[in-house]
Amino acid sequence: MERLELFTHRLVNPNNLNIILGQSHFIKSIEDIYEVLITTNPDGKFGVAFSEASPPYLLRHEGTDKECEELAVKNLMEIKAGHTFLIFLKNIYPINVLNAIKNLQEVCTIFAATANDLDVVIAETDLGRGIMGVVDGKSVIASENEEDKKKRRELLRQIIGYKF
Numbered sequence: 001m002e003r004l005e006l007f008t009h010r011l012v013n014p015n016n017l018n019i020i021l022g023q024s025h026f027i028k029s030i031e032d033i034y035e036v037l038i039t040t041n042p043d044g045k046f047g048v049a050f051s052e053a054s055p056p057y058l059l060r061h062e063g064t065d066k067e068c069e070e071l072a073v074k075n076l077m078e079i080k081a082g083h084t085f086l087i088f089l090k091n092i093y094p095i096n097v098l099n100a101i102k103n104l105q106e107v108c109t110i111f112a113a114t115a116n117d118l119d120v121v122i123a124e125t126d127l128g129r130g131i132m133g134v135v136d137g138k139s140v141i142a143s144e145n146e147e148d149k150k151k152r153r154e155l156l157r158q159i160i161g162y163k164f
Contacts, residue, residue, distance in 0.1 A: 002126050008135070009079050011118040012071065018089040018115045020098065021134065025083050026106040027052065030060040033085060036100045037092065038064070044092035047072045053082025053128070065090055079120055081129040083108075112136050 013019065024033075030050040037046045047069030049061040059076055063069030068088035076086050089097075094113035101107060112118055116137030123132050144152065156163045 003124075005124045006121065006132070007124070008119045008121055009075070011075055011120060012078075013088070013115075013118070015067075016115050017068065017071070018092070018094050018113070019118065020085075020087040020089070020094050020101065020113045021111045021118070021120065021131075022085050022101070022107060023081075023083055023109040023111070023131065024050065024085050024104070024106045025108055027060070029085055029104070029106050030062055032104050032106065033087065033101060034062045036104065037087070037089075037097055040097045040100055041092045045090035046087055046092060048085060048087045049073045049076045050085045051076050051080065051082055063088075079122060079129070079131070081122060081131045084131060 011019065027050075030048060033048050033050075037044065037048070045065035045068060047061065047063030047065055047067070049059055049069070049072035052058050052060065059073060061069055061073050063072070065088075068090060071088045072086045076084060098110065098113055102110060111120070111131055112134045114136050118137075119135040121132045121134065123130050153163070
């Protein structure tokens with residue numbers, strides 16, 4: 001029987017930036033993700049890192065923002081799960097790029113797209129590490145009331161501008 005250990009990594013995100021965490025299977029992922037981000041929002045800033053699961057087992061990284069790129073590298077070096085990518089975003093919401101990233105041929109899974117605190121649940125075997133899932137933010141404490149609904153609708157329409 002092989003060894004199996006489960007543990008978590010709390011994503012280091014000191015400025016509560018939006019992130020996208022996923023799994024992809026090919027070295028060109030780093031360039032394809034970069035192209036999606038830069039063409040979707042040329043004014044946005046980002047950093048992306050990708051963990052190779054094949055020799056030479058390098059952490060590939062690119063970006064337009066040093067802080068975002070360093071955070072992606074720092075976190076993936078802790079997670080150490082093969083074929084994993086992590087994107088940190090500034091002035092880009094995940095909703096603006098998520099479908100384009102999901103449609104990349106080599107992208108297998110999106111685990112999270114959030115600005116919340118995020119725990120990554122990791123499994124380690126004799127072969128290596130993989131992400132089992134995530135814990136995204138805190139647990140709910142109540143059901144929204146009419147005032148909460150009003151605030152939600154105001155946020156979407158007047159503050160973010162996603163609804164008319």
